[in-house]
Amino acid sequence: MKYWKALVAAAMVLTLSSCGGGDGSDKNEPPPPPPGTPGSLTISAKAPILDTTLKASTSKLSVEFQVTDKQGKGYDLGAIQPSFTLNKLIPGRDPSREDPTLWKSFIYKPDKQGAIKATGESSGTLEALGNGQYRYTFAVDPTNVTDPYLADSANNGGLISWDETATHRLGIYFGGSNEVPVTNYVLDWVPAGGAPALTRNIVEQSSCDGCHMKQPIHNKPPYHSTFADPKLCVACHNESNPNTTRRSLATIVHKYHGPRKDAADTDTVSHYPQDPRNCDTCHKDATPSTPNAGDWQHAQEKPCGACHADSNSATGFDAHITGKMTSAQTCSSSSCHTTDPANPKSAHAVHMGRLANEAAGQEKLKFTFNDVRYAAPNIEVDLSVTVNGVPAETFHDVAKFVKNDNAKAPQDDDGAPAILINWDQGNGFELATTNPQTYATGNTIKLSGCTAQGGGRFLCSKEVGNEVNGTLAATISDVRACVARKADRNGAFAAGDLVPCSTASGLSAVVINPVKAYFRAEGGIDSNYVLKSGSDMAACNSCHKDLTAHLTVHPTKDMSQCTSCHNATRTAFNPGVPGDLKYHVHSYHQVGSEHGGTPSKPFISHFPGKGNNCESCHTKAQYNLPNQQNARPSLAATTTDNKLPKYFSPTLVVCSSCHLKSPLGLVKPDSPVAGDEWATHMKNNGAVFGAETSEAATGVEQCASCHAVGMDQGVDKVHKVYDFR
Known part of the structure; x- marks a missing residue:
């Protein structure tokens, strides 16, 4: 509780100042520090x-x-x-x-x-x-x-x-x-x-x-x-x-x-x-x-x-x-x-050497999207798959090399791998996977349901209920390939080869590298498409090195996979929590995946930096207001039993992930509980809590008037971003 009181008190002091600023210059360079502000100090002796x-x-x-x-x-x-x-x-x-x-x-x-x-x-x-x-x-x-x-x-x-x-x-x-x-x-x-x-x-x-x-x-x-x-x-x-x-x-x-x-x-x-x-x-x-x-x-x-x-x-x-x-x-x-790296028992070989073997194996299960098209009422995917350089003729030729954690045999027809399909009409992906409100599979196509065409090609189809236009997107999900950590003594396989997951020992299950493709709904590759994600993948990997989320269920390594599920159209499994990435990531890195957890399951963020260091995850151009990417209102359930989803305005979604103690969908801005005091200020300045439609929560926020980069109360100054450079 002390954390929230201190946070609110500090922020309220800042709000008492006038907004000011905004001279139209490039706001990404730090202003001169106020007198007496050290910024950073150096010692010599x-x-x-x-x-x-x-x-x-x-x-x-x-x-x-x-x-x-x-x-x-x-x-x-x-x-x-x-x-x-x-x-x-x-x-x-x-x-x-x-x-x-x-x-x-x-x-x-x-x-x-x-x-x-x-x-x-x-x-x-x-x-x-x-x-x-x-x-x-x-x-x-x-x-x-x-x-x-x-x-x-x-x-x-x-x-x-x-x-x-x-x-x-x-x-x-x-x-x-x-x-x-x-x-x-x-x-x-x-x-x-x-x-x-x-x-x-x-x-x-x-x-x-x-x-x-x-x-x-x-x-x-x-x-x-x-x-x-x-x-x-x-x-x-x-x-x-x-x-x-x-x-x-x-x-x-x-x-x-x-x-x-x-x-x-x-x-x-x-x-x-x-x-x-x-x-x-x-x-x-x-x-x-x-x-x-x-x-x-x-x-x-x-x-x-x-x-x-x-x-x-x-x-x-x-x-x-x-x-x-x-x-x-x-x-x-x-x-x-x-200490000889060539020694298979050296520290270098058993750690980094085996990682190198796994990296080699990741490339030996290869997926290629030949075409993604809309043929009403279906989205169709033309896909090629090779295993150890050999075209896969059947689903089972692929599945036996894929680790499946669904408590079923790897060859089961309901198993991984899967294809995520989606489309973007200009505002972000329109579908989400396993939405808690519907428990539908949303945008997932199991490879087991695709039709083998011969020569390693598969034709996959998914019926969608909406008229599709804009950019069609496809990526591979749920794929952990089984890779040999070292060569078989009998010469059956080499280190780094794909091996059947039924192999008794000597293998690693590794998430394959991201495979993604973007096509225009009217036909042809969309080479100009920019994924609507406000984070910088290179910044993520400065800490994660090879970002992997959901290691055993829906293993993911790229924002194209993350946003295909965690976007504005999805609520979370925790009551009141938006499933949108712009809330999810801020919340997880600051106060925990369940927005602070529960009394029986407390969660403390283990983010190794400071949560106000915006540039630890974003480029200079990504954290300005209004939202630079992922700018749609987001769905969140508004009841404690995780039902009745409604829409919340985009800047509110981002800021509430850290600055409101309660999960967003459960916040009551007219009578806030302790830790949610900022909700009233947010609502009074255009934030929309719980609209029935996305349109009703769009275009009314006034946050940027005071909090855009370069303003006296800009996010750059309030978060002291320049102190970290």
Whole structure:
């Protein structure tokens, strides 16, 4: 409830200002920031200096640094108190089971269980030197820190040694509020000077930013809402003291980005938005700032165990480790998981190699639309299909290679694959699949119902009740092809070949690449058609990499498939929720698929960026008002039993997905409940709640008068879009 009250309060303050603006210029470039608005901040620092001349055998470490704003001017921190981390790099304790190096922290505090964990500090002395320059003197004396893991410092009386020749790391971090952006800084240095003997730089923040968009990794309080750089995260999440609940970053990252299981080890709960075997999403080639980038190919117990220890295999991960390695071996040694990518057991081969095999298999089940035409009262589809390069003569020639999750045999005549057909008369697709109001199959043609013509060609037909004109669209749906992960020992098939889904093992079910075609109703290919979708597929894949939705039921990989079902003509299965993509995607990425869930089934969005970063999903031209694409009013049920669908105006559909707490169809704008207060403002400015026809909800919204890009209350300014660039 606090979230909604804060959201409404902040928005109401903005509304009190006059609309203004609108000088007719290109509104996509950011205006000059108001005085005092940092936009983004940058830190630079000199190498810290250790003063050992003090009395009472104490030493003080101090560092001078400067903070500058986006214009390069010194920035006054005011009441902001930065935090600092301090570590040094030491050799690994047992390279046969662990990393060859690890970060040892100089700063600790007890965790909830009383164990000592690595952390940062802000209790030292901060001196302002003018023009954004500061000096910080650490509270901790780095020459007098008792090692919580005494075995690491047994040769130094239990104290962590200050090694002038070792690589040390300084971390500085602050910000995360609406006024002060998240600001991270890391400096590696060798106190004695010269090149370091050991380094540990594996991943750049830019790799994380593909999904996290420069936002804190833990972007929800009370977690670390100021950490965005993995080089800073590892200052605390390391193996300084293995006798604590604070795990190493290698374990945490692989655990949270891998196929996690629930407590009963039955349900996958990972929110990673792509295949976890995409190692190169995070791990790039070595650069001067990441000289150790290739270390990920060294198989090690902790990162591998983060995913594979959840396995239900008969032996289990621990038994595999102890049974396969002698005390002198490592996971990468001998003939096992060597770093050679050509080794079929290497980390590269078993992850990215198998993904490459699957990608090859996706292209071996090939659909080609020869023609899509309207022959009243039917839409007819002329389709060609090849399997492993051979024309399919019957439906069964295709179906045996397609994974079917309908609890029926893959060869069942009611099974996948399916063809989605639709038409666009200028405003978007006219049909939807499995509308909850009718439970009709809408625009679906099962391939099993098509007539084989010979030579791999099929003729498919669907009767439609409307007069069809404009652009006819067709795409393939519900197709997960079974692909061999590796070659058959007997030579029956090669890695990446399609194999029957009845094959006992050694296969992957992969969603085939999108196949779509657009034809004019009067005949011929419509090469100029632009799909009416307000999102940018390239932006989606910056996080999803190879977008796949509904993995087991209606598997989908492209907006042409998504909008063929989720458009303005469809309601959702959840009461009051529009099925239209413009509501569905905003809601899912902000408050959950059921618009916040239910008391018995709460849902928290796991969007890794910030929901107001419009350009994380849209191009500059797509989020202006009025709606640039998908501009029709949308259907939503208006009763709690998910019945009586009515039409809601288009901008209302978009904005309500985040700014109204209740599902749109259940909102009462004249007497709104808590969290729906903005509904009255929306209605008073032309938003239409629950019209009987689409026409009655069209062309009356006045939202763009104040909220178009460039206005004083434009979506670009209210959402602070320019802060993310």
